[in-house]
Amino acid sequence: MRRKPPLDEAEIDALLAPLQGLRAVLIAVSGGPDSTALLAMAAKWAQRAKAPPNIAAATVDHGLRAESAGEAEAVGALCRQLGVPHRILVWNGPKPQARLQELAREARYRLLAQCAREIGAEAIVTAHHLDDQAETALFRLLRGSGVGGLKAMAENSDLGGLALLRPLLGVGKRDLVAYCEANGLDYARDASNHDPRFARTRLRPLVDRLAEEGLDAASLARLARRARQVEDALIRQTEAGEARLHLTTEGNCDAQTLFQEPIEIVQRLLTAAIARVGGKDASRIGLEKIEAMTQALARAVAEGAPFSRNVAGARVRLARGVLKVEIEPPRRAS
Structure with a gap:
């Protein structure tokens, strides 16, 4: 019996449907398996879709690891193979000692937004996936977040007037790695993902342990979805309260x-x-x-x-x- 390929064309078409109707999008590609898979899927989808957006890619080099410049160049090489315009965006200046990941994230989105506006893209597309969503929900739960935090990441949100799209939130990391391997796509392995200085790295063993007890990534993502529904209702009720008061x-x-x-x-x-x-x-x-x-x-x-x-x-x-x-x-x- 022939084994079903990871993420076939019909599944990819459904995942990337939110990009249909846009003039241009910028895909954030770090070079890891998640964003590499997204880049390749989007490039191939654009070839068969009716009136797809113009697709460009950008890699943010945070300058935090010796390998980062080479990884960004490797993304550029893949983009040339796929026929996708690519830019490398460098986070210049001294790097903070505290809140490094938080500030690096802010810098990353700032650079991506600037690039998107320069090329006329209406949306930035990231490769956040099901496991990321689960980690975000659990991370915020452990820090005592309210309902607004437990909703985790949205598939479509606003970033300074640009759309921030996350079409892979329902896809597990394992499937994205499998897609890369099935399509012969090389990808970078970021050692900082295993650095215990960072809270998310320390959280991952807990995610695995909870999965053994039945609270897996899909369950945590379902919690985030339900929290988002509650949050949407609370936002409307707050707006109604403000209209009265x-x-x-x-x-x-x-x-x-x-x-x-x-x-x-x-x-x-x-x-x-x-x-x-x-x-x-x-x-x-x-x-x-x-x-x-x-x-x-x-x-x-x-x-x-x-x-x-x-x-x-x-x-x-x-x-x-x-x-x-x-x-x-x-x-x-x-």
């Missing part, structure tokens, strides 16, 4: 009316108002701070007591039943 837009509202909303909606409205007034990214305001403040504020409202607390550059103040979110006043010199 105008806390974010006007910076004040009746406190009793606010606390008629579910506590999750209260926290989200307060976070949005604080972020707007304080000029902060709402996702950077710690959930624990918001939860503690909301609990204290709820007690003050119930008791008819005054309340004032500074959070993320804003002051949340309760007086005579009116809640105000204002710019935090300057601290007095000691």
